[in-house]
Amino acid sequence: MAVERFPIEAGHIMCFARAIGDANPAYYGALTGDGAVPAPPTFVQASAQFDPGYPLRPKIGEPWFGSGREATGRPQGGAGSGGGSGGTGLHAEQHYTYHRPLRAGDVLHATTKPGERWEKQGRRGGTLVFSEMVTEYRDERGELVVTARTVGVQTEKVPG
Amino acid sequence: MTTVKAGDVKELVLTEEVTRTQLVQYSGASGDYNPLHSDERYATEVAGFPSVFAHGMLTMGMTGRVITDWFGPEAVLSYGARFVAQVWPGDRLVATATVGTVRDDGVAELTISTTNQSGDVVLSATATVRTG
Numbered sequence: 050m051a052v053e054r055f056p057i058e059a060g061h062i063m064c065f066a067r068a069i070g071d072a073n074p075a076y077y078g079a080l081t082g083d084g085a086v087p088a089p090p091t092f093v094q095a096s097a098q099f100d101p102g103y104p105l106r107p108k109i110g111e112p113w114f115g116s117g118r119e120a121t122g123r124p125q126g127g128a129g130s131g132g133g134s135g136g137t138g139l140h141a142e143q144h145y146t147y148h149r150p151l152r153a154g155d156v157l158h159a160t161t162k163p164g165e166r167w168e169k170q171g172r173r174g175g176t177l178v179f180s181e182m183v184t185e186y187r188d189e190r191g192e193l194v195v196t197a198r199t200v201g202v203q204t205e206k207v208p209g
Numbered sequence: 210m211t212t213v214k215a216g217d218v219k220e221l222v223l224t225e226e227v228t229r230t231q232l233v234q235y236s237g238a239s240g241d242y243n244p245l246h247s248d249e250r251y252a253t254e255v256a257g258f259p260s261v262f263a264h265g266m267l268t269m270g271m272t273g274r275v276i277t278d279w280f281g282p283e284a285v286l287s288y289g290a291r292f293v294a295q296v297w298p299g300d301r302l303v304a305t306a307t308v309g310t311v312r313d314d315g316v317a318e319l320t321i322s323t324t325n326q327s328g329d330v331v332l333s334a335t336a337t338v339r340t341g
Binding site: 061065068070073075076087088089091098103105107113114120121140142143144145146147198 | 223224231234235238239240241242243244247248250251254265266267269270271273274276277278281283285286287288289290291292
């Protein structure tokens with residue numbers, strides 16, 4: 050993932066706060082015009098909106114794998130969880146480190162690099178493969194604002 | 210600044226009932242439009258789940274409220290979570306945060322657990338916050 054421009058907007062923070070059921074007035078500056086509007090701790094996840102290649106958003110003019118006339122717009126057979134991220138990948142863990150408070154008015158950019166990779170024996174005999182992705186969100190001066198570490202897990206088929 | 214000591218506990222009801230509409234709201238706000246979270250027909254007929262279910266990040270976002278209600282959004286230095294079990298429409302979620310070590314510089318370590326109406330843990334998290 051590479052996000053070249055992620056503007057932190059008060060209206061976006063308001064919609065995000067509503068979605069997570071957060072009534073903290075600090076997040077509603079777009080309505081009231083009050084003060085500096087802080088971003089909720091998990092807000093940088095919404096950078097997906099600014100990632101041109103993000104696979105879990107319908108692309109204009111392209112088929113989508115959700116339901117329309119049929120239960121999926123994707124050829125049947127290989128569908129499963131994980132959607133456009135490919136295969137049976139699941140989000141296992143998410144970690145954030147905040148280097149300074151993030152507020153409306155900041156403009157971030159982000160780059161993602163692979164991190165560690167490890168295996169664990171699953172309870173049903175298959176192998177679980179864990180892999181990390183580390184995303185650095187920086188401001189316009191290049192200063193680090195948030196580091197995000199995503200751990201995904203892939204289930205490998207039980208032999209036989 | 211909020212002053213706390215080891216063992217202090219805060220409990221917060223995150224929602225009396227997770228609704229499908231809330232999953233749609235979170236899809237729209239976050240940009241994660243995976244139909245597993247909003248499209249009942251896809252989730253059941255194609256993916257084989259009993260219904261749509263919540264984004265792990267929605268549960269993590271809701272759980273964050275127990276931290277920010279207590280210490281404020283700008284006191285949070287780190288927040289990490291493990292997605293333990295799926296959250297379904299109809300679930301009632303409660304988050305419990307417990308203060309562990311409070312360091313000399315005022316940084317407190319928290320452990321947080323979010324459970325559903327059956328008492329099952331759905332998300333387990335840690336955070337560090339600036340206090341005092």
